[in-house]
Amino acid sequence: MLNSVPWKNLFDKIVVVSLPSSEKRRSYIKQHLPSVGIHSFEFFDATSMKDPAVALAYDQGEVATFPPCFRCGQIDCGEPDCNNFLIPQQVATFITYLRLWQWIVAGQVQRILVLEDDVRIHDHASDVLTWLGQEIFDGHVPFRAGSPCLVRLGWALSKDHSATDQYFINDTVKMSNPCHALTQEYAALLLERATGIIHTVDVYQHALAPNSGEAFTVFPPIASELSWTDGVFPSTIHPKPVHSTYLRSLGDTDGAVYNENLIRKHIKKKYFRSLLIVGHPRCGSGYAANLCQQMGLDIGHEKLGDDGISSWMFAVEADENPYALDDVARTRRALSWKYLVMPVRDLSTAAGSVIRDSTHAPPSYSFRREYILRLLGLDLDQLQTPLERAVMSVISWCKIILRQNPDFWFRIEDQHKQLQEFLVEHNLCDRAVREQILDTSPVKPNQLYEGVSYPKPAIDRAAWNNLPEATKREVSWYCDTFGYKLI
Template sequence: MRAGSQSDIAEGLGAFEGIVTKVIVLSLPDATERRERLPQHLAEFGISAFEWHDAFSPDHPKVQALQEQGLVASFPPCFRCGQKCCDCENNVLIPSQVANFASHLDIWESISQSGQRTLVIEDDVFFHPWTNRVVHRLRKKIQNGSIAFDAQTSMLLRMGWAKSRDHSAFRLFRVKHKDRLSNPCYALTPAFARLLLDRFTRVETTSDIFMHKQVADESNSWTVFPPIASELSWSDGSVDSQIHPKKNRLAFLAAHNRVDEHTEHEQRLRRHVQRMFSRPILCVGHPRTGTGYVAELCTKSGLDIGHETDGADGISSWMFAVDADENPWALDPIARTRRALHWRILIQTVRDPATAIPSIMRENEHAPASYSFRRDHIKSETGIDLDDFNTEAERAIASLCLWAQIIREQKPDFVFRIEHDSEALIDFLHDTGFDVHKEKLDLEPVNAEKLYKGVHYEKPKVADTDWGKIGPVPKKLLQEYCTLYGYTIPAGATK
């Protein structure tokens, strides 16, 4: 039966009657704002019979199954260009993109089994005023056989994409073999849905690239001009994007004086990771235990390791011991969060507690953001609150030892004792394949007399008797640290 025949028309499909027999709206179950807006908008085009298809969130079992079965491409390389280092704005498949792909797989499975030609739209779709005119012309082409759009024919119709110069009421109606990423509005036959499922092996790109560029070709797809639809999240920011936050959302919120939402969205933009960096080396440690020193040492040996900033061979930053959303000090985008970094070699710096603890006590007192950052992550990772310890010395000991424990659980490739291991580190790097040398390795301490907001403070003195006064929990942590890393337990803390 040819699509569009009288007996093939379903009611409630409005402008799309005679083209499809079903309309599906992809939408997250909790997308309240979107779900409240859409029915009235669809009614403007006579569409009352549609089905919500609940999209998956990243924690949905079907999404998790793809990850657990190794069916999601990892970084590096970039999933778009295939390069390890590139300028693509989004070079890694983030969880929401994987969830979106899984959601479309679920839709395609449903359509392939239903036998119905289906219009698939996203819940932030916006149909333009010329929709009825364009769809009327499209229906005629289907009815006269110019476009084969019956259930048994594998066919995709692209009808809406990100707003661009294509969107114009004055463009002549055309159907062309031009690919467009048309997830906001596309129609497909059950046969094309089966083709998509047959071609799927693993998530190696986004759902729109897979469908509209990799599977669709001139034999099984047409693109309708002018496009009848776009999506609001991309076009004007009137609704929030559920995959990548958009800057146009900020402008919309500011224009409507939605101050709190504007502040929240600014933070979301800062913290969102859609582009990964790849560097071979990551050096981490506790503040005041040599992350600056190891960066300088590696640089002297012929590598480019940045201290709390980017380097061609890697970065050294105590903040990169944890997956923070946003680091308190970041000198460039790569230093903003470890979540955006892929590395191959993890180096941990450690330092003799006898000299480290006074420096850490000074750090805790005069760099409250540093202390707060460590306190939050230590509590999250270990359940221990630094504020529960009685003295400055105990808090410094607990911070040093628990931060080292967090790093130790990540199985570092090399533990660098800053007092002893300079040559051993260079040997390790050489054996690992790096072009390094041992010339000019005699380094002075780096940042030993650190300034806090431009002011130098003397380190507190920790006498032998002070070590004996620490409580049983920090004492046990200290003893374990010294034993693991080969340091002498300070006198007074041995019992």
């Protein structure tokens, strides 16, 4: 069935950008568009954030990196809710539109209406488009074959949508991805002017890319969307509280709680700090933070300080760390840093502490086991004795960190002076710190577990001698690498 007037007169093709997995959105579109006179349209499959093209864009340096913020150019604007780095969902959306513009340029159609799959077409759309058609005919808007032109037709619901007593066109920039039209020539210019994924795609195509006389905004807008303002659909970029509100209005408490959990885990702002300190639990992360604090640096232990954070869990990128004293400490994905520092500890003294920790802090052991298995293929549960599990946990965790090329590592037993020198040389501390006498006593010699102190297990020579030969070779590697006496 043909589209009704004026849709068929203005647009040679209508496409709806949609993830193939968005079944509810697609079902909605199939009902909504025919109800407003759009019967002939096609879905353009969006790129998923898990598509290899997204990882490739990051790997090849095509995506703007943080710091600074891709929006304001600062390290931190002070807004806790600011989205200051391009997340995979945003990169995937940009790639989607690059593919769309390539498809338009390679095709035969000249005037394309682009909709997103949460679009809501308003009742006044037909009247506005009829008027727009006359404006185009009269030469006021160059929306025709052979001319680069973008027409912004719909954006987030606002008072603009209800101001239907007067129709007009200007060059006001509106983020009109939900509903916009472009010519084949403008799609070609979008591709030509793209210099990488330096911003969100809506800002690029509606604000950064067009030159004077190429982009036009129609008032009143003929469309809004159902995820950003109404919350009918969950956002595919940033989960939003408005969707929880919508679900609760329907009595769907479980759905609302699920969405709120997504919001809590969602990272859209990064923090930049000079130092990230990571090691194995009970092997000096708290001690290293304390040394830095003595030298005047605000390094938080399992919480963010002004100069950095020390957290053994930040050796890996987890969605949720088991121990965190603030929101940033929940996941390393919320942090960028300048220098990575790793404290290490003698296995002969660390093993008993780690055995005790693995026994009385199950979340710690489970977390380490999961990521050691995932990243190195070693299952700690398959090892025979608590000593072997403790030793291989420390060694494996250090290997995970070494893969990230730390800027500095130091033995906590005898290299605090080297840490002082590193911090001075890299302008993180004043030169006077070189002469500072530090308190090097243990920070938590009697670690409490849920308020209870447990004795550190004694490990005799026989236990070390009975380790499997493969494990002994790993112990030898560790001692050689970090300058410890072989056990």
